[in-house]
Structures are given as structure tokens and as C-alpha cells.
Amino acid sequence: MLAEILQSLPQVLVDGIALGAIYAVIALGYTMVYGILELINFAHGEIFMTGAFIGVAMLILMTGMGWLAAMPAVLALILVLVVTSILTGFMGVGIERMAYRPLRNSPKLITLISAIGVSFLLQDLVRFITEYKRGNYILTGPSMFNEKFSIKFSSISSSFSDAFFKTSTLILIVAVVIMMVGLDFFVNKTKWGMAMRAVAQDRETASLMSINVNKVISLTFFIGSALGGATGVLFAVQYGTIDPYIGFILGLKAFTAAVLGGIGNIRGAMAGGLMLGILEMFAAANLQLLTGGIFGAEYKDVFAFAILIIVLIFKPEGLFGKAVTEKV
Amino acid sequence: MQKLTSKLKGNKMAQMILLVLYVLVTSLSLYLAQASVTAFLLLLFSLLILYYTELPDRLKWLIAGVVLIGVIPFVSSTGPGYQSYMEVATVVGIYVAMALGLNIVVGLAGLLDLGFVAFFAIGAYTYGIFATGQAANFMPFGTFPLTGESFWIFILIGCFVAALFGVLLGIPVLRVKGDYLAIVTLGFGEIIRIVFNNLDKPVNITNGAMGLASVKPPEIFGYQFVYPNQFYFIVLAILFLVILAVRRFEFSKIGRSWKAVRENEIAAQSVGIHLVRTKLLAFAIGASFSGMMGVVFAAKQTFVDPTSFTLLESITILVMVILGGMGSVPGVILGAAVITILNLQVLTEVTNYLNQLSLDGVISFPEALAPAKMQRFIFGAILIIFAIYRPQGLIPAKNPVFDEESLKEGSEKHRKEKITVEPDKGFQA
Numbered sequence: 001m002l003a004e005i006l007q008s009l010p011q012v013l014v015d016g017i018a019l020g021a022i023y024a025v026i027a028l029g030y031t032m033v034y035g036i037l038e039l040i041n042f043a044h045g046e047i048f049m050t051g052a053f054i055g056v057a058m059l060i061l062m063t064g065m066g067w068l069a070a071m072p073a074v075l076a077l078i079l080v081l082v083v084t085s086i087l088t089g090f091m092g093v094g095i096e097r098m099a100y101r102p103l104r105n106s107p108k109l110i111t112l113i114s115a116i117g118v119s120f121l122l123q124d125l126v127r128f129i130t131e132y133k134r135g136n137y138i139l140t141g142p143s144m145f146n147e148k149f150s151i152k153f154s155s156i157s158s159s160f161s162d163a164f165f166k167t168s169t170l171i172l173i174v175a176v177v178i179m180m181v182g183l184d185f186f187v188n189k190t191k192w193g194m195a196m197r198a199v200a201q202d203r204e205t206a207s208l209m210s211i212n213v214n215k216v217i218s219l220t221f222f223i224g225s226a227l228g229g230a231t232g233v234l235f236a237v238q239y240g241t242i243d244p245y246i247g248f249i250l251g252l253k254a255f256t257a258a259v260l261g262g263i264g265n266i267r268g269a270m271a272g273g274l275m276l277g278i279l280e281m282f283a284a285a286n287l288q289l290l291t292g293g294i295f296g297a298e299y300k301d302v303f304a305f306a307i308l309i310i311v312l313i314f315k316p317e318g319l320f321g322k323a324v325t326e327k328v
Numbered sequence: 329m330q331k332l333t334s335k336l337k338g339n340k341m342a343q344m345i346l347l348v349l350y351v352l353v354t355s356l357s358l359y360l361a362q363a364s365v366t367a368f369l370l371l372l373f374s375l376l377i378l379y380y381t382e383l384p385d386r387l388k389w390l391i392a393g394v395v396l397i398g399v400i401p402f403v404s405s406t407g408p409g410y411q412s413y414m415e416v417a418t419v420v421g422i423y424v425a426m427a428l429g430l431n432i433v434v435g436l437a438g439l440l441d442l443g444f445v446a447f448f449a450i451g452a453y454t455y456g457i458f459a460t461g462q463a464a465n466f467m468p469f470g471t472f473p474l475t476g477e478s479f480w481i482f483i484l485i486g487c488f489v490a491a492l493f494g495v496l497l498g499i500p501v502l503r504v505k506g507d508y509l510a511i512v513t514l515g516f517g518e519i520i521r522i523v524f525n526n527l528d529k530p531v532n533i534t535n536g537a538m539g540l541a542s543v544k545p546p547e548i549f550g551y552q553f554v555y556p557n558q559f560y561f562i563v564l565a566i567l568f569l570v571i572l573a574v575r576r577f578e579f580s581k582i583g584r585s586w587k588a589v590r591e592n593e594i595a596a597q598s599v600g601i602h603l604v605r606t607k608l609l610a611f612a613i614g615a616s617f618s619g620m621m622g623v624v625f626a627a628k629q630t631f632v633d634p635t636s637f638t639l640l641e642s643i644t645i646l647v648m649v650i651l652g653g654m655g656s657v658p659g660v661i662l663g664a665a666v667i668t669i670l671n672l673q674v675l676t677e678v679t680n681y682l683n684q685l686s687l688d689g690v691i692s693f694p695e696a697l698a699p700a701k702m703q704r705f706i707f708g709a710i711l712i713i714f715a716i717y718r719p720q721g722l723i724p725a726k727n728p729v730f731d732e733e734s735l736k737e738g739s740e741k742h743r744k745e746k747i748t749v750e751p752d753k754g755f756q757a
Contacts, residue, residue, distance in 0.1 A: 040507045102716050109440055110719045112507055113650055116442070117711025120643065124705035132694050248639070249518070255511055298526050305515035312508055313500045 003159060005286050010153040010163035012281045018169045018238065020277020021176035025231040026254035027261065027269035028183060029224035035200040035264035036220050039108070042115040043095055044228055045251015046122035049244060051088045051229025052236040053126050055080050056141040063142045073144055077171070077237065084233050085226035092225025093218045101214075119248065127244040138243045141236050145171060172234045179227055180270055186223070187266060196220055200264065249301065253280070256308040262318025271320065280304055343381040350374055351395060355403040365673055368413055371400060372665070379658055379723075396564060401557060414556040418628065420668045421563035422621045425570045427648040427664035428657065429617030432574065434646070435655035435725070436583060437610035438590030440510040443497075443517020444645050447615040449637035450493050451486035451622020453524060453534060455479065456632035459544040465532045476547030482623050483566070490619020494611040501611075502604055517642055525634040539633025546627050559628045566624065570617050574657055577613065579728060586610055587655070640704065644671070647707045650714050653721020662722055670706075675699045 026048050033041040058080045062068045068076050099118045103111045131137045145167035153160035187193040198206040199216045207213045235250075236242050253276060261272025283303040288296045311318065336342055351374045358367035378391055404413045426448060433441045457463050459479070463472040501512050528536030546553040546562070553559060577583045585606045588596035597603050626632045644667060652663025679700040686693035699706075714721065 038507075040511065099712050099716070106719060108507060109434075109438060110715050112440055112510055113646070114712050114715035116643065116646070117708040117715065120704045120708030121712065122708075124702060124708065128697055128702070128705070132697065252511065252514065252518075256515075259508070259511075294530050296526070299522065302519050302522050305519050308515055309500050309512055312504045312512060316504060316508070 001289060004289060006159045007161045008285050010151065010160050012285050013278065014151070014163045014165050014169065016278030016281035017274065018165070018172055018277070019281060020257075020274035021173055022231055022235055022238075022250075022273075023254045023257045023277050024270045024273025025176055025179060025227050026251060027258040027273045028180070028266060029228045030251075030255050031258040031261070031263055031266060031269040032196075032220050032224045034258070035266075036196065036203075036217055037100070037104075039100065039111050040115065040255065041100075041224075042112070042251070043099075043118040043122060044224065045247035045249075045254070046119045046126075047088050047092055047095075047225045047247075048228040048232045048235070048251065048254075049242070049247030050091065050122060050126055051084050051232025052242045052246070053130060053139065053232075053244070054087055054229065055084045055233030056139050056236045056242060058083065059142050059144070068142065074171075077144070077233075081175070081230050081233055085230040088229025088232070089222040089226035092221040092228075095225075096218060096221040101217075123244050123247070130244065138241060140241045143240070144168065144237055166238075168234075168238045172238050175230070175234055179230065183223065183227065184266065192216070192219060253301075253304050256304055256311075259308060259318055260311055262320040265318065265320050268318055268320035272318070276304065276307065279307065338382070340382055344383060347374065347377060347381060347391070350377060351399060355399050359403040359406065363407065363409055365409075365677060368404065368409075368416075369669065369673070371395075371403070372417075372669075376662060397561075401560065405557070411556050414560045416669065416672050418556050418560045418563050419672060420665050421560070421567045422625055423645070423648065423668045424661050424664040425563075425567050425621045426618045426645050427652070427660045428570055428574050429614040430645050431614075431649050431652075431655065431657070431660045432577070432586070432617075433610050433614040434649055435653075435660070436578065436586040436590065437607060438586075439501075439607060439610060440507075440513070441611075441614070442510050442514040442639075442642055442646065443520070444513075444614070444618065445637045445639075445641040446497075446517045446520040447490040447493060447618035448622040448625065448641070449520055449524060449634075450490050450615075451619035452626040452632045452636070453540075453622075454486045454489050454619070455482045455623040456540040456543050456626040457533065458482070459627070460540045460542060462533070462535055462540055473544050476544045476552060479544075479546035479553075479623070479627055480548070483620050486619040486623035487616040488619075490622065491612040491616040494613075494615030495608050497615075498608045498611040502607055514639070514642075517637075517639060521634050521637050524637070534634075537634060539631060539635075540626075541631050543626050543630045543632065545630065553627070556628070559624065563621075563624060566620055570620075571657065571661075573613075578657065582606070582609060643707060644703075647710055649721075651710055651721060653723050653725055654719075656721060656723050656725035659721045659723035659725065671703065675703070675706075 026044065029044045029047070030041060033039060033044070059068065059076075062076060062080075095118055099114045100111060103114055127137045130139060147167045148164055149167070149170075150162045150164045152162055154162050187196060195206070195211045195216050196219070198209065198211055199213055203213055206216075235246075254273065257272040257276040258269045259272070260276060261268030261270070263269075280300055280303065284297045284300040287299055287303065336346070351371070354367060354371040354374060358364065358371055361367055374395060375392060378388055378395075381388070383391075400417065401414070404410055426444070429447075430441065430444045433439050433444070458472065458474050459476070459482070460473050463470070463474075497513065497516050501509055504512055524534045525537050527534040528538070534540070553562065585596065585601045588599070588601055589603065589606050593603060596606075625636075629636075645664075648663040648667045649660055650663070651667060652661065653659030679698045682691075682693045682698070685691050
């Protein structure tokens with residue numbers, strides 16, 4: 001059994017890192033908003049999904065106009081990524097302005113309900129726009145970056161088999177690393193980043209230090225949503241087919257990743273995302289083997305939620321978070 | 329208009345007469361125009377008018393009983409639409425009971441549960457598995473399917489099994505606060521659905537995605553319940569018990585502790601409320617209503633499969649509670665009725681009408697915008713609008729107001745009696 005697990009390990013790692021990178025960036029969006037507003041932004045998964053749809057729509061449009069053939073594919077992708085992230089970024093700001101800001105002083109339950117409402121609204125909005133334009137809400141993007149590579153793990157030791165990946169996986173990982181490093185730099189080294197951290201620590205005191213709290217919150221939503229939307233495009237390029245309901249379950253898992261890393265902790269979310277991605281791929285590949293055929297790969301979602309529940313019971317502050325005691 | 333309402337206020341006799349007239353007119357119109365959905369809805373609307381009259385509570389219950397048991401089934405019984413009306417009424421009843429269950433969890437105890445449909449699924453599968461040949465695959469004894477007479481026991485069993493799962497979910501969740509809870513329950517709802525979808529191996533318990541077909545209909549003394557008009561009365565009976573239970577719980581000690589926990593957990597603990605027990609009770613009781621209705625649902629549909637228990641269902645029930653008013657029993661009943669009728673009748677009617685129009689070439693109407701498909705959009709919009717503009721819902725929850733003076737006198741008297749009669753038990757132990 002161990003030999004078989006080892007055999008598939010390189011492929012599991014490659015797939016897991018690709019999936020984990022996606023989880024990690026979406027988890028960033030959850031964790032940033034939670035850190036500042038203490039609100040689970042249910043709509044974040046839907047922003048990711050909308051990003052994927054905007055990206056694919058642009059790619060299809062560009063193919064139709066012949067632009068995609070005229071310029072290098074990477075350049076086209078960068079263009080799409082930038083435009084999509086700006087659009088979804090403003091969408092995030094708009095959602096905050098319309099659905100969350102009026103509720104900032106009401107009970108958390110009400111804000112949460114509003115967030116669920118936004119999430120459902122967006123799902124259906126994207127559904128009927130796509131269905132209206134294309135006749136079907138499941139969308140397949142133009143095939144890009146499909147060249148396959150292999151890493152010869154078998155030359156290291158015969159107990160491993162080779163791992164295969166596509167160019168898009170490489171692009172995905174590079175883009176995610178750039179986004180994460182950029183965000184980390186922004187939050188830790190710039191003035192606006194400092195303002196964000198200050199608002200996360202104590203909103204009222206921060207406002208006394210002449211920080212424009214509303215602006216900082218809008219900025220947080222902009223950055224989180226822009227990253228989410230860009231990840232959506234990368235997701236669509238990597239996995240090909242998208243539908244309006246991908247955001248919900250993926251968002252849920254990304255939230256799990258954020259909790260795993262300690263909610264409110266940006267580096268924690270990155271680590272949690274990668275960990276969850278690798279664990280999930282490991283479960284999908286080996287669950288059948290490990291349980292003697294009782295549980296198959298279809299239980300991988302259950303596995304992810306089980307991790308969430310276990311973390312919340314035994315270490316609610318997450319792996320890298322600090323425990324907070326509630327004061328009256 | 330204002331003159332009229334001011335005259336009506338306080339005049340119970342006039343209200344009574346108007347109500348009876350309204351019921352008579354609407355039932356007559358339904359009796360004569362059987363195909364009119366509007367007449368049916370207007371007849372149901374009489375219950376809401378009844379709620380706003382100032383008649384004594386007992387009389388209100390009596391009138392509601394007469395309308396629900398007598399008038400509605402009778403006047404709709406002569407036409408071709410009878411079974412479909414009864415179907416709608418039955419489904420409304422099922423959802424009302426579930427929404428009342430969720431109301432305890434969300435509205436009274438303030439625990440946002442986004443996987444509530446899981447308990448409904450558990451109830452449905454509990455009966456579904458044993459009332460089909462499915463149970464023979466793993467039960468070492470007994471012959472399956474069980475007869476329809478077991479249905480009545482299974483209502484109780486479904487109630488207990490769902491309550492048990494409610495507690496099982498509650499235990500890990502208790503360490504988690506507010507918003508995490510929403511995510512965990514969401515995960516729980518999905519887990520239950522995935523498990524039911526895949527539990528056809530290694531032992532075939534739920535028959536996987538194929539679902540359980542030909543569930544035995546309920547039966548008593550050889551009389552079988554097959555049609556919606558028969559299930560209507562089962563649902564009505566259970567619903568009556570559920571409403572009674574909720575009203576009793578709401579203003580009891582438990583109900584008050586739920587509300588205290590909702591307002592502030594730490595403060596509630598410091599006045600001696602057992603946090604774990606209170607929350608678990610909320611989960612268990614809320615789940616048990618859902619479990620009971622799950623059993624009825626399985627028997628009514630005679631078919632159970634995992635697609636009936638998606639996240640959309642959980643959110644639908646949540647919308648009912650939010651729309652009606654969190655913590656308010658009449659509000660939640662209204663919310664459940666409105667949403668169910670919207671779902672079953674209004675959206676499909678409007679869709680048919682629009683399709684007809686576009687067939688006739690009056691307007692060109694794209695299929696993608698069919699209102700029947702727009703549930704998510706409508707529910708999302710309702711959630712946002714009510715959260716922002718009317719978080720207390722259509723009929724806000726009320727708390728009884730006690731006269732402080734008379735209460736003080738009462739307790740003084742009470743204490744005097746107590747002291748003379750009962751010695752302190754704490755010292756005897």
C-alpha cells in the first residue's frame with residue numbers, strides 16, 4: 001500500500017500545489033475581510049466565479065476578433081487578468097457599499113444573511129446572463145497553454161513515478177506567487193498596508209489616528225476581490241469548464257483554508273490553502289486505497305469539511321493564529 | 329379609508345362579520361370558479377386577516393380550524409384542481425413546520441444554521457429506507473418493506489433520529505461562535521447529502537443517486553393515504569402539534585434562555601444559563617420538527633433521492649424565517665406560506681403566462697429569464713432587502729409585557745405560601 005501511495009505522490013504534489021494555490025488566493029480574500037470587519041464574506045466565492053466568467057468571456061471575444069492569434073498568448077492572458085481583476089475589484093467595493101456598509105452596526109447575524117443574499121444573487125445573475133447569451137450556463141473557454149511537461153521523479157528513485165503538468169499549471173503557480181508576494185509587500189511595507197493593519201486591530205482608534213476607515217475597508221474589498229477575480233481567470237484556464245455554481249463550494253473550501261491557517265492572518269491563509277489543496281488531492285488519490293475501498297474519491301469534499309470541523313474543535317484559532325479571549 | 333379602519337378598531341362584532349363575509353365570498357368564488365388560483369390564494373389570505381382581528385385567541389383558533397379543516401378542503405373538492413390545491417396546501421404545511429424548527433435555532437437561539445435541510449433528509453431517509461426493500465440489505469432480522477401502518481411510529485422515530493443528529497452536530501459546533509457556526513452547518517448539510525448520495529457501497533443503504541422508489545404509503549386500519557387531500561390532514565395534525573409546542577417553548581424558561589443566549593452568550597452564562605444545554609436543546613428541537621416532516625415528505629412523494637436536499641432548500645427555509653420575522657411564530661408561518669406559494673404557484677404561473685405570450689408573438693421572451701429559474705435571484709434579493717431595510721421581518725416578534733406592580737404583589741403572596749408550606753430541600757440532602 002505504501003509503495004502505491006509513494007508511486008502517485010509526485011503527481012499528487014503537483015496537482016495539490018496547483019489547487020492549493022487557488023485556495024490560498026481566495027482564502028486571502030476571506031481572511032482580509034474577516035480581519036477587518038469580522039464578517040465572513042460569503043460573496044467572495046461568487047466574485048471568484050464572476051472573475052472566471054468575465055475572463056472566459058473576454059478570451060472568447062478576443063478569439064472571435066482574431067486578437068488572440070495576433071498577440072502572444074501570455075500577453076493576452078496578462079491583459080485579461082488585469083482587466084478582470086479591476087472589474088471584480090470594483091464589484092467587491094460595490095458589494096461592500098451596497099450590502100455590508102448599511103449593516104455595519106447591526107448584529108452579525110443580519111450582515112451574514114445579507115452576505116448570503118449577495119452570493120445567491122450573483123450566482124443567478126451570472127447564470128442568466130450566460131444562458132441568455134450562449135443558451136447554456138456551462139461555459140468552456142478557448143483551449144490555451146495545453147503543452148504537457150513531465151518531471152522525471154523516476155530518475156531520483158524508482159519508487160516514484162513521473163509527474164505531469166500543463167503550461168497553465170506553471171503559469172497559475174507563478175501568477176499566484178507574484179500575487180502573494182505583492183500582497184505581502186503591500187500589507188507589511190506600505191503606508192496603506194499599515195493603515196489596513198491598524199483598522200484590523202482597532203477600528204475606532206485607527207479612525208482617531210486620522211485613518212479614513214471607510215476608504216481602508218473599500219481598499220481591502222478591492223484588493224481581495226481583484227485577487228479573487230484574477231484567480232478565477234487562472235482557474236478557468238487551468239480546468240477549462242466553468243459554471244455559475246463553482247464559486248460556492250470552492251469558496252467554502254477556501255474559507256476552510258483560511259480557518260486552517262488562522263483567520264485574519266494573511267501568511268496563515270497562504271499556508272492553509274496550500275496544505276488543504278495537497279491534502280485534498282492526497283485524499284482524492286488515496287482514500288480508496290487507505291480505507292480498503294469503503295470510501296472513494298467522491299468523499300474528498302467530506303474530507304475537507306471534516307478537516308474544518310476538527311480544526312475548529314481542537315484549535316479554533318488555526319495553526320498560525322493567536323487565541324483571542326472575548327471580553328464583555 | 330382611515331375612518332373605516334378607526335371604526336373597525338375595537339369593534340369585534342364588525343370584524344367578525346367582515347371576516348365571515350370575506351371567507352364566504354372567497355369560498356363561493358372558489359367553489360364556482362374551480363380553476364381560479366387567485367380565489368384559492370384569497371381564501372388562504374383570510375387566515376392572515378384572522379390574525380389581525382382583535383378576536384379572543386380561542387375564537388381565532390376555532391375559526392382557523394374551521395377554515396383549514398372544513399372550508400378549504402370542501403370548497404376546492406368539486407373541481408379538477410382539487411389535488412393540486414391540496415398538494416400546495418400540504419407542501420405549505422411541511423415548510424411551515426420546518427421554518428418553525430429553523431426559527432427556534434436562528435430566531436430564538438440566534439445560531440445561524442445553513443444546513444437545516446439535512447435534518448429533513450434524515451427524516452425522509454429514515455422512513456424511506458425501512459418502508460422500501462432497501463433495509464433488507466443490511467438488517468439482520470425482520471421483513472422489509474415494513475407495512476404502511478409503521479408510518480405513525482416512524483413520525484416519532486424520524487423526530488428522535490433528527491434530534492439525535494441535531495445534538496451530534498451541536499456538540500462540535502458549540503465551541504465555535506456565530507459566523508463559524510454558519511460555515512460548519514453548511515459543511516454538515518453538504519456532508520449529509522454527499523454521504524446519502526454515496527452510501528450505496530460497500531453496503532447498499534441509501535441506494536445512492538438512484539434514490540429510494542415506491543415508498544409505502546401510510547395506512548391505518550386498512551385505509552391507505554395516497555392522495556394529497558389525505559396527506560393534508562396528516563400534515564395539519566402534525567403542524568397543530570408543532571405550533572402548540574413552539575408557542576409553549578417560546579415563553580417558557582427554555583425560550584427565555586434561548587433569547588438570552590442570542591442576545592449575549594457571556595451575560596447569559598453569568599446569570600446561570602447552561603450554555604451547552606440550551607444550545608443543544610435548540611438544535612435538537614428544531615431538528616426534530618424537520619425530521620417529522622421529512623417522514624411525511626417521504627411518504628407523500630413515495631420517492632426519496634439526494635437531489636431534494638440541496639443547499640438551495642436550506643436557504644429557502646432561511647428566507648422563510650427572515651421574511652416572516654426572526655423569532656416570530658405568526659411571521660414565520662406567513663413567510664413559509666408566501667415563499668412556498670411563490671415557488672409552487674406564482675413563479676410557474678407567471679412563467680407559463682410569459683411563455684404563452686412569446687408563443688403568440690406578443691413579446692420575445694428568452695428562456696433564460698424564466699421566473700421559475702430565478703429562485704436564487706429572488707431569494708437573494710429578499711435576503712438583502714430584508715436584512716437592510718426590515719431585519720425584524722413582516723410580522724416582528726413580540727414579547728409579552730407584564731405589569732410590574734401586579735407581578736410584585738403576586739410574587740409576594742406566592743413567597744409567603746411557599747415559605748409556610750415547603751421546607752428548604754437543599755439542607756435535607
